[in-house]
Amino acid sequence: MRRPIDSLFGRLVVLVIGVLVLSHVAWFAVIRVERDNNQTRYAVEEATFLVEAVRQHIANSPDQPLPSRVRVVSPTSPDVPKPLATNATDDLPPPLGRFLDDIRDRFPDGTDVRLGEPGAPPSVWVRGVRDTNWIVVPVQPLRPPRSRDRMLVWLAIIFSTAVMAALLAAWQLQQPLRSLAQAVARFGRGQPTPPVPERGPRELRQLTHGFNQMVREVSQTENDRAVMLAGVAHDLKTPLARLRLRAEMMDEPKMRDGVVRDVDSMAHIVDQFLVFAHDRADGSEPIEVDQQCEKIARTYRAVAPNAPPIRTRLEAGPSFVLPAATLDRIISNLLDNAHAYGAPPIVIETSRGAHGWVLRVADHGAGIAPEDLIKASRPFVRLDPARGGSGHSGLGLAIVERLARRIGGECEIGNHEGGGLQVVMTFPFDVATRPVAERRTGSQREERTI
Template sequence: MRTLRAQVTAILVVAVLVVIALANGASFFIARPNWPPFGSRGSATAILDAVALATAVPPDAQVPILRASPPSGMIDEMETQRLAEALARLGQPHPVRAVLPPGGEPRVTAVGLPDGRWLILSGTGMPTPPPGPPGGAMGFAVWLAFMILGVTGVVILAVHRLTRPLALVEEAARRIGPDGELPVLPERGPTEVRAAAAAINRLSARLKASMDSRMRIVAGAAHDLRTPLTRMRLRAEFIPDEEERGQWLSDLAELDRIADSAIRLVREEVEGGTLETVRIDRLAADVAMELKEIGLDVALLAGVPAYVAGRPLSLKRAVRNLAVNAATHGASLGGGARLAVSADAERVVLVIEDDGPGIPEALMGQVFEPFFRVDPARQVKIPGAGLGLAIANEIIGRHGGRLTLSNRPGGGLLQRVELPVAEAGQGADD
């Protein structure tokens, strides 16, 4: 009942049923103004008129409705009391009995006269109630059920047609892929649905054009930096002071890393291609071995056969970035990086932890922003452009996974990668 469609349907069904009930009640009272009887005054007056006429009849007259005793049968106590109270309110409390004769005959009313005789009247003088619905209570229940089902069905169809544009927007949002692009919707159906689909398609096209333009600008700027950096590196080689030359070459190397990282980030955002079955535990082992060869302390502590669908080079780049991040920061405090791979029926989990300084909790929400560094003054003690986590997060997100970071209770950072298990199970990698 939390969806707009369910709420509108419930409101309309209740409103229609209330209107039907009020209309049926109004028509019932208009067709039968004398029902139900709201008092017994009319009935008591009619009885008193009959008593006045019967009193004038001589005692020795043979009149069928005048008897020496009331008729036999079961007495209707409720009706008898009602008639007695009505006669008492009119100031003439005659003895009265409402009798149900044996044999299923109609009910009669017996009224005692002052001379001891009893006046026998058919019925009670009350208006006859209207006939009930065909089939009694069961027939009424069936009629009510059909009416509720019919009204509900019509309302559901009407609300479904009215809310189709909203459902179209919801479906488009659900179908947004890891690359953030909106799907192209078919522009068919009623006018409102076609208008909603056309608006979503225009929005998708404009967003894609804006993202492509941004990517081209970043890639072009990073690429154009390569030429002046190369010229500056050549000039720096001719600086006679060795210490100053080393500082120039170090700064130029950092600029080169920034440009290279920017190009890689753009490439990950626009890269496509077919997916392959990748064995993550072997990929993590390869990364650990490569980083060990260049002097970084990286170890694979645990690994089980785990398969994901993805692009091997991109996944390897993401794992390498995370492992380098852990190894370099862990080395600053005399530690290293430790990798572990586990898997269940639905997901593959890669955990990378280190013994470094961690990340302040206040900055944890900014770690995936491009060029993010914990040190706001950018006093770079550890080489890097601040794009490693951004690139890794982009790659993992495009593979339908999730990257989360948290500080370890004993110190250091824990990087957790979750990826969906490949549907095909073992692949050609075996």
């Protein structure tokens, strides 16, 4: 089961959202604290200014009336609040406690500062050493932080915008990596891999450039090897034909049959070389796999009467189609391999799987040792060196895997529970039913490139 968090985009999303949440929460807390400090600082500045203004007013023009809410009260007045010593400072709200501490620091030592009685308009009572009366000035209300702040709405809007922008940036960042990962997967399956656009950060562009260069060099090496192999195999066909003709004209039957058999083995190896070296798209018409498998099985019985019996379990239906030439080569190579190294019965099965069409060929022989399975599909590898003289070149399973991948399929080689080797090929629905015109166009394009 694929988990979204396993992808680069999923982890970037989690990382970006987590960082944004932490940063917004931290900024919200800092702004609230700073706003409360600013509110207290402004109230202290205003109260200090009013007290100094009242003192100057008393000294310069005592006959002029004072502004509203500003009073001068006699020390003997019953309205004077209780001394601060009798108030529980710790019980005051934090903003009010900070206000008292800050305003005491602004006045000289010995200044008595008291708060107005609760329930009355907010005011502060100040009496300095040289003041004969109490100076009462209004104070801005120091409101505690509200549980629901208007700032939360703005933070939510900013957070949502930042998340969308970050997700867009993360998506654009992971797109080049996703394209490169898909190209690597195609290259690993042996499918044609077009150059990947070099975009994104510098390191990613360098990585993509290196991958494109590697694909070009590997493709060039494969083409050179295929051309060399095809040329050698093609040049060998003519002398082999002359050798067979001369062998058939020999008078000694035993000698003639042995030479003809050796020539046929060499001709089979040459044909395998040509099939393996052929690296162009199959432009043949698509054909029903079930029908063609049944036909190949009957033909195989007719051509090789002593061959082990072939069983068919064809359940895919007429919708499963593959290029005719590719299908013939795949089935023929698998039947030859099972006939040479396996044991009867040989089974050909087709079915419709969850992720594509399934074609399976299995025998009931000894199978392949688990440690040798990884080498089974490598070119020119024979797991049993003693089989080298039987006309086999070690290309049978390599050809099957190459042909299957060339048309977009996957090939899995292994041993089944009943004993024996099985080759399971899975072909996606859209690739298996691709129009022949598209494949021919791809074939012609590859020919022009070569």
